[in-house]
Amino acid sequence: MKITKIETFTDSKFIKGVTLVKVTTNTHNFGWGQISPYNSDISTEVLYRQVAPFVIGADISNLNDLGNLIDLVYDKQHKFPGTYMCRALGGLDTAIWDLHGRLINKPVCDLIGNCKTKKIRVYGSSMKRQITPADEVDRFKKLIDDSGFNAFKFRIGSEVGRNLDQWEGRTEEIISLMGKNFANIDLLVDANSCYTPDKAIEIGKILESNGIIHYEEPCPYWEHEWTKKVTENLDLNITGGEQDNSITIFKKYIDENIVNIIQPDILYLGGIERTLRVAKYASKKNMICTPHAANMSLVTIFTLHLLAAIENAGPYLEYSIEGEDFYPWQNNIYYDYPKVENGYITIDDKPGWGIEPNKNWLEKANYKMFDGK
Secondary structure, three states, X not given: OEEEEEXXXXXXXXOOOOEEEEEEEOOXXXXXXXXXXXXXXXXXXHHHHHHHHHHOOOEOOOHHHHHHHHHHHHHHOOOXXXXXXXXXXXXXXXXXXXXXXHHHOOEHHHHHOOOOOOEEEEEEEOOOOOOOHHHHHHHHHHHHHHHOOOEEEEEOOOOOOOOOOOOOXXXXXXXXXXXXXXXXXXXXXXXXXXXXXXXXXHHHHHHHHOOOOEEEOOOOOOOHHXXXXXXXXXXXXXXXXXXXXXXXXXXXXXXXXXXXXXXXOHHHHOOHHHHHHHHHHHHHXXXXXXXXXXXXXXXXXXXXXXXXXXXXEOOOEEEEOOOOOOOHHHOXXXXXXXXXXXXEEXXXXXXXXXXXXXXXXXXXXXXXXXXXX
16 A cells, blocks of 8 residues: 555645645545644645655555654655654644544544543633733633533743733733632643743742642743753643654653653644654653644644543643634634533544545645655
8 A cells, every 4th residue: 555646735815724635545545634734835845845755655554664654754854854844744644644544444543552531631722812811711611611621721921921921910810810710620821931940930839829730831942951940849740842843852851851741742743653752752751741732723633532542641632712713724624523522522433533624625725736747
């Protein structure tokens, strides 16, 4: 079973949108994957120029050989190891996993490993810093009433903010309000690389006194020693890793206990195969893996299947609560996107990723194809 064709469908309206990837074989089997949002058109060009020429004709009969194929491309393009290469590989990888699921009529989680559960708890993930603390509280309360959410993540500081708040006093106010209103709810925060170590620790003490249990990316993610200092000086879980795409960097995070919980993004890192390497390495070191999945594209579905199968899965799946006002590109890409019920998502028995692209969206997308001819 050899790859004969790679097709891509790129959002023609939004530059922050996604690219869907379809891989077809000489046996007429196919699978769907996705390239990460944000400049996916650039990642798509990388897929055609630097990935596709090495994989057309490749035998993918044995899923256990996928890692060798991914490594082959990565090694051939060793001068270009960065984010666009990994995002392009992610599109290829996730399509091949879907193809194999369809081939044997099983969901991907069953291919990854012995699926421990098909009912996964979620946390509602807010992306908004412009929202007032009071409005964020109201939004969370409605989601509890409507869908039974029992865990939430909210934003503090400002993105790569050099210790600045979104506006003065917002962080302290939202932490306090969340602590008072949701004493029986798991609360997580994301600082998005905002703080120096001393400021991060200062904010961390406030988080701890208000019952917050997860403190994501407190310092600029590339400042490993800064983050490690925060981890060593606080009791709540320090988390990170979403921005990174180097397996070597992830091993450093884990070996040196820079964080308490590792958070790879499947599509930033290069797909399921490479993410499994990180998760398994973390498992050997007794570290939890709670991947990043911050939008309602297929990355959430990929992460859902991964969490159902790995040994060191965190307690919940990140599930974006943002709609069209924040992510206008994410609407109507797929049929039957799973909904949260009583704070959980259930993986059904449909093969592969269990989800199909919307034909109307595909017709409007920018189409490309590579078959090596």
